[in-house]
Amino acid sequence: MSTPPHFDLLKAAEGLLEQARALAARTKPEEDDNDLELRRSIAATAKRITIGTAPRIDVVKADWIVISEVAAWNIFIDWKAFDHIPLDGYISISDLAKALNAQESLIARISTLLLTTHKLLPGPHPHTLTHSRVSPLYRTSHPVSPLCSVAIGNGMKPFSHWPEYFRLHGRREPSGQHDTPFSFGWGEPTLPPWDVKARNKEYGAVFARSMRSREIVGGDTVVSGPGAVYDMAWVGREAKTRGDTEVVVVDVGGGLGQLLGEVLRGVEGIRPGQCVLQDRGEVVEEVRRMGGLGGVVVMEHDFHEEQPVKGGLVYLLRRILLDYSDSLAVGILRRLADALPADNPKARVLIMEERLLETPTPQNCIVDLVMLNLGGKLRNEAIYRDICAQAGLKVVGYHTREGDSNSVVECTRA
């Protein structure tokens, strides 16, 4: 066993103080969310100090607290309790209980935990609550709120069933879409995860909403200019040479149109009628219920089946392949390889998603394990090259940036 890296408490504490002074000189540390890198560095050092110095049993017990805390904010999100706490005022526990049609003593017990962990703050009078700097993110209207629900539904719920799942299926990765830890955790073990979501309509809708959040990895995809991992400006130039309804961009599994929205706003020259959004029936229905996407062609399509839109210039697959095993990912890619025009060397399939980092961070690992719940995984360049080759595609670009776990794999017909 290798020896753990030496932890120098004094050096870490001095570094922490220096950084804290720098932050305090620039801003009120408890306000806003500016200076993200400095704040993250302070938090990481503080955590390192905790792990390196706290009594070991306290480090273990800290996770038990997190487990209960997660249960508390999850049920409060479910009941929309955070929505009832005014952003610039307070609410009594008794009024909150009335608003939730719940027993006051129950709400008091759950709130008390959130007060002890500072997720909520005490109001000006006894038995009252105010928001903390974090808790407004749990309000229904905040885009992080559905992501929290997905962290439970795709993460904690299946994770908590891992022991029974692996006892039943053996200590190996799930191999396909049937018998995934996700479906097992939701009590529908033989259904593919997307069918489980479709059956649980409320959760399916929350999931679709969560994909529009900019806070998710890849949610802030910049599609053109210096901030882009992959610059789609060339697609705009090509689009200008084509008719208003000639297909230029097909977003396969495009959800509620979040990426196409970015493309239409961010890439000059592409018109809505040149774009196609494809997704499952229930998602397409939701897009239509929301009033459509301003001229974008919206169609139901199963990406495991033959691609009906042939000859598009660019097929986008954002946050799709990571949900699937290699063999299913190859199948999805092969459908697109077959649809690419044989006579246009500019045509591309663009795979956009979080990659497996060479030195994984905890964030990178949790995404990978949540994908394991769905029967999928994060991939690195070598794996992408392998599955693309199997699908009849050639990787002509692997685009990444330092400090960013997103990647864009650029493929042509092989």
Ligand SMILES: C[S@@+](CC[C@H](N)C(=O)[O-])C[C@H]1O[C@@H](n2cnc3c(N)ncnc32)[C@H](O)[C@@H]1O
């Ligand atoms: C993780 S979300 C990503 C959504 C979008 N591409 C994005 O980046 O925000 C996966 C999407 O694939 C859709 N999907 C799942 N299975 C599908 C299938 N067999 N055919 C088409 N779309 C599917 C889901 O409904 C969902 O919208």
